[in-house]
Amino acid sequence: MLSDKTALPIITLSQPTAEVGAQVHRLISECPPLDPNSMYCNLLQSSHFSETAVAAKIGDELVGFVSGYRIPQRPNTLFVWQVAVGEKARGQGLATRMLLAILARSANQDINRIETTITPNNKASWALFEGLAKKLDTQIGSAVMFDKTRHFADQHETEMLVKVGPFKAVQA
Ligand SMILES: CC(C)(COP(=O)(O)OP(=O)(O)OC[C@H]1O[C@@H](n2cnc3c(N)ncnc32)[C@H](O)[C@@H]1OP(=O)(O)O)[C@@H](O)C(=O)NCCC(=O)NCCS
Known part of the structure; x- marks a missing residue:
């Protein structure tokens, strides 16, 4: 039990299983500007791709989630979805x-x-990956990946490809 009311609750991290898929779907819907995917997609992220995903919980409540996969042509590169x-x-x-x-x-x-x-306007996300590059003692670069007009038919903002690396293995 927390004796200090200002103490932050303990957040535990784990490799997800399919049981968390429905909670992932809810969390993503509460985190604009993320695109909601189908619940089926979230179930695949949490099962087939669980080695490159992580679930963060306070008790039984999912409060954070990262989905990702190894890029098939370059499996040493993690694509953070x-x-x-x-x-x-x-x-x-x-x-x-x-x-x-x-x-x-x-x-x-x-x-x-x-x-x-x-x-381009997601300041928190840029700050997250710039901070990560510093912590991994490596470089960060960016270029257009999916263009608003050319790829999204003007229905979505341009998505910039951000590359972080190379970096050394992270110790547990
Ligand atoms: C982006 C998001 C994941 C950040 O989560 P978070 O747990 O608060 O991030 P962290 O506390 O690890 O912060 C990482 C860095 O970003 C900075 N940062 C976080 N939120 C920020 C904000 N709103 N504006 C500016 N900088 C911010 C932090 O100061 C920190 O910088 P540091 O490494 O130099 O100390 C969260 O705001 C979110 O879910 N947003 C909505 C969904 C989204 O945009 N996801 C990212 C798309 S991939």
């Missing part, structure tokens, strides 16, 4: 902690680069 932290858990380093937790797994010691996409 979505990072979601519920409002009440933000500003405590949780997103950074989740990304580092994926890299620290024994199964992921060969990952030496990260790629993701970020829309």
